[in-house]
Amino acid sequence: MPSRTIIEPFRIKSIEPIRTTTREQRQKLLEAAGYNLFLIASEAILIDLLTDSGTSAMSTEQWAAMMRGDESYAGSPSFTRFRDSVQAIFGFQHVIPTHQGRAAERILFSVMCKKGDIVPNNTHFDTTRANCEFVGATALDLPIAEAKEPAHIHPFKGNMDVARLAQLIQDQGAKKIPLVMLTITNNSGGGQPVSLANIREVKTLCKKHSIPLYIDACRFAENAYFIKLRETGYADKSPREIAQEIFSFADGCTMSAKKDGLANIGGFLCTNDDILAQEEKDLLILTEGFPTYGGLAGRDLEAIAVGLNEALDEDYLRYRIASTAFLGDRIAKEGVPIVQPPGGHAIYIDARAFLKHIPTAQFPGVALAVELYLEGGIRSVEIGSLMFGEHARMDLVRLAIPRRVYTQSHIEYVVEIILDVWRRRDAIGGYEIVHQAPFLRHFSARLKPIEA
Numbered sequence: 323m324p325s326r327t328i329i330e331p332f333r334i335k336s337i338e339p340i341r342t343t344t345r346e347q348r349q350k351l352l353e354a355a356g357y358n359l360f361l362i363a364s365e366a367i368l369i370d371l372l373t374d375s376g377t378s379a380m381s382t383e384q385w386a387a388m389m390r391g392d393e394s395y396a397g398s399p400s401f402t403r404f405r406d407s408v409q410a411i412f413g414f415q416h417v418i419p420t421h422q423g424r425a426a427e428r429i430l431f432s433v434m435c436k437k438g439d440i441v442p443n444n445t446h447f448d449t450t451r452a453n454c455e456f457v458g459a460t461a462l463d464l465p466i467a468e469a470k471e472p473a474h475i476h477p478f479k480g481n482m483d484v485a486r487l488a489q490l491i492q493d494q495g496a497k498k499i500p501l502v503m504l505t506i507t508n509n510s511g512g513g514q515p516v517s518l519a520n521i522r523e524v525k526t527l528c529k530k531h532s533i534p535l536y537i538d539a540c541r542f543a544e545n546a547y548f549i550k551l552r553e554t555g556y557a558d559k560s561p562r563e564i565a566q567e568i569f570s571f572a573d574g575c576t577m578s579a580k581k582d583g584l585a586n587i588g589g590f591l592c593t594n595d596d597i598l599a600q601e602e603k604d605l606l607i608l609t610e611g612f613p614t615y616g617g618l619a620g621r622d623l624e625a626i627a628v629g630l631n632e633a634l635d636e637d638y639l640r641y642r643i644a645s646t647a648f649l650g651d652r653i654a655k656e657g658v659p660i661v662q663p664p665g666g667h668a669i670y671i672d673a674r675a676f677l678k679h680i681p682t683a684q685f686p687g688v689a690l691a692v693e694l695y696l697e698g699g700i701r702s703v704e705i706g707s708l709m710f711g712e713h714a715r716m717d718l719v720r721l722a723i724p725r726r727v728y729t730q731s732h733i734e735y736v737v738e739i740i741l742d743v744w745r746r747r748d749a750i751g752g753y754e755i756v757h758q759a760p761f762l763r764h765f766s767a768r769l770k771p772i773e774a
Contacts, residue, residue, distance in 0.1 A: 328645050328730055331637045335382065341365055348696050356768025357692050357753060359701050368699030369732055371721040374667045375540075376422075376580035376587060378725035381632055384584070384625045391621030396612050400620035400627075407627035411562065411634070412539070412569045412577075414592035416599035418606055419616030419623065423540060423578025424449040426591035428456075429610075430536070430576055433601045434500045435459040442490060443503040443538075444482040445469070445510040448709055450503070450538060450576075452761050459500075462490070463713070469511045470715055472661045472672040477552040478517040479661075480508030480545075482524055496531040505538040506545035506568070510705060512718065513541075513665020515548035518556070518567060525571040534573040534595075540581040542568065543633040544666030547643060561634045574598075581667070584629030584725060588622050638726075642666065645733060646723055652737045658744050661718065668722040671740070673706060676719075677750055682707050684752025684772055687717040690743070693750055694719070698739030708755075709764040 343351075343366055355361035364370060370377070392398040405417045420426045427450050435441060437458030446454065446461045454461040464486045468476040482504060491499060504524060508514045521537075528535045546564040550556050556564055569575065574593035579585045593599050603613045610617040632638065643666055650664030659675035673687040680686040687704035694700045703709075706717030721736065743750075757768040 328641065328648055330645075330726075330729060331635075331641050332381075332726060340368055342368060343699055345696065348699060352692060352696065356756060357688065357771070358764075358767055358769065359691055359695055359703065360765050361768075362695075362701070366699075367695075367701045369728065369736055370701045371668075371723060371736070372701045372703050374581060374722040374724050375578060376585070377727065378580075378584045378586070378629075379727050380584065380586070380625060380629070381726075383632070384628045387624040387628045388621040391619060391624045393620045394614075396614055398614055398620050398623070400623040401614040404623035404627045407630050408590060408592070411565055411630060412575060412592055413566060414569070414572075414574060415594045416592060416596075416602075418591040418593075418599065418602055418613060419618055420589045420591060420606070420610055421617035422580060422587060423538075423576055423589040424453060425610055425617065426576040426578075426589050427453040429591055429602050429605050430501075430574075431457050431459065432605060433598065434534075436500075438498065439500050440490070440494055440498050441501060441503060442482075442487055442499065444480055444505055444508050444516060446503070447505060447509045447538070448762060448764070450505070451710070451713070456761070463510075463715075464490070465508070465511055465715075469508070469514065472512070472659065472670070472675065472716060472718075475662050477515075477663075478520060478548075479514035480506065480511055480516040481520040482516070484520070484523050484527060487524065488527055491527070491531050491533070496533055499531075499533050501534045501536050501573075502528050503536045503538055505540075507541045507548070507666050509540070509667075510710075512661030512670040513544075513668045513720075514661070515545045515552070515666065517553050518549055518564070519553065521568060521571050535571065537569065537572045537575040539569075539575045539577040541667055542577075543582040543639060544642065546634070547636075547639040548666060551643075561636060561639055565634065579626040579629065582630070582633040583626045584633050585622060585625045588618050588626045590616070633725075642725065645730070648730075649721065649723070649733050649736060653740050653744075656741055656744065658740060661716075668720045670705070670718040670720050673704070673717040673719050676744070677747060679748065680750070680752040682714075682717060684754065685717070685769070686752065687719050688753045688769060689750050690719045692753070693743045694739060697743050698735070700736055700739055704764065708767065711763075 661670040
């Protein structure tokens with residue numbers, strides 16, 4: 323009989339102290355930061371759930387691998403081990419290292435897109451959308467209808483609406499669509515997985531019209547495990563086998579290794595197209611570095627080579643998915659509205675339903691994120707009207723859980739704080755923007771409370 327207690331499948335070998343602040347201190351910090359949690363120093367954060375990107379704890383095997391990192395400018399053996407690890411899982415002929423995922427996105431869109439093009443996705447995340455739009459293309463979201471209903475239960479809410487994709491191709495013509503993307507798991511849509519059936523169906527449609535299919539692979543291992551748990555015919559397959567099948571349908575991918583690469587920095591861009599790969603490498607050399615390091619130190623290439631394999635470990639994935647679901651299930655049981663079912667890397671609170679009295683124009687997601695920090699020193703992130711502006715379909719607050727960092731008691735503390743805020747939700751007010759940047763405004767915007 324399995325244990326009812328979620329047990330971390332690792333021992334803690336090194337610790338980092340975290341600092342407790344008072345409510346009064348946090349109030350002053352918020353005022354100084356313009357109520358933007360990105361602008362608060364990490365030393366003033368008790369539990370940091372802002373992102374799962376680059377915040378993972380590395381294993382002893384990763385630290386050991388880093389010691390053999392070769393820092394040669396060209397032809398480093400660290401690149402060879404990195405490339406071999408990527409190819410064994412992803413299967414692509416060309417592996418181009420970058421310093422992180424958004425660099426891979428920038429190179430991909432710069433080479434493949436032009437003004438007036440359309441790039442469909444199940445849901446673009448913030449940097450994907452920004453890099454696409456920066457070259458003059460339109461970033462179009464085509465999620466299934468169920469993805470727009472936070473409380474609706476569906477095993478694969480990350481799926482793309484294939485009928486809408488087919489209609490888009492018919493209306494606009496294939497020549498206006500240089501590529502189609504699928505984000506796994508679908509971050510902006512609540513960390514929801516994409517089924518292999520959907521991937522296969524999208525690929526079939528793309529192949530019919532000679533449109534390349536790219537996968538944003540940041541959380542590929544978590545997506546593979548959801549397929550194992552939920553999709554018929556995959557229960558007896560390993561996460562690695564499922565991942566290999568996923569990428570067999572793609573023409574290329576972008577990857578932030580700061581997620582399911584279990585590394586603190588790094589990413590890559592893959593393709594099977596020789597001509598495209600050369601164009602991408604030329605741009606890489608101009609802005610990132612030589613193709614055998616791509617802006618990364620050799621030791622970082624080594625950490626990614628090991629981390630990609632550790633992310634596919636079934637014991638780790640079982641714990642990862644279960645601990646995230648524990649947080650979601652506990653708060654949902656008390657009435658807190660979340661995106662259902664719980665995602666793989668994060669829990670997404672439906673801020674519009676949580677704070678029904680705050681209109682969308684007053685950023686309910688920001689209001690909730692601020693209150694969680696004020697109440698208990700927890701940093702989260704708004705994914706909604708501030709982040710996406712007119713493109714926002716929902717106002718969510720994401721609690722992204724760093725990999726192998728927090729214990730069960732940390733998660734139980736987060737539950738307590740969320741429930742404390744939930745009980746006094748009617749007293750929370752909205753916010754207005756004081757300053758914003760033209761791109762990715764949520765990173766640097768400054769806001770202030772709207773006086774009642």
